[in-house]
Amino acid sequence: MAPFSDEKLPSHGISLDVTRAVLNRAGCDVQIAILPWNRVVTGARNGDYDIITSLFHDPEMETFLNYSEPFFEAHVKFVRAIRSDTVFDGLSSLAPHSIAVGKGLLYNPAFDAADDLNKFEVTTTLQAVQMVAAGRV
Structure with missing residues (x-):
């Protein structure tokens, strides 16, 4: 959700803009998909995605995701x-x-x-x- 990630925002939002910049600097090829939240969670459980942005901390999601240190606070x-x-x-x-x-x-x-x-x-x-x-x- 805006302003973190949305197809209609410049650079698809702050979260995707920062993530893309970091991965590009590391030499990674970045492909972005903005999906409905429930689909993101299902895909994360199944290991379909390498990185998920715009996450709030959820102890239940820690059972199948590794969180990085946050780069902004909402x-x-x-x-x-x-x-x-x-x-x-x-x-x-x-x-x-x-x-x-x-x-x-x-x-x-x-x-x-x-x-x-x-x-x-x-x-x-x-x-x-x-x-x-x-x-x-």
Whole structure:
């Protein structure tokens, strides 16, 4: 998801741009495929890919992947429409609301485990922002 990796971003996003530069400097031939997250995870489990970018740390994925040291840090934030009076005051304050989340993405262990929240999966950041703007989440 943007800004880390997306076919529509310059150089396909910061994650792919940095990875490509490092591998090119090492003399490697780089072939990039931007795929749906679930397909990436399945391919990683099967050993289909040499490198996967834009990963958040997940202890379960450590059972079949080796993580490098991170080269950037991301902070996930909640976004609300300017006309909304919603105030974030812990996970329980989100219970009455619908929340757009990236399909298959990780956020924070407590949020990820909060099955009582009404999470609506989206495939792009743009889709999530459009849903917020339309008042759907």
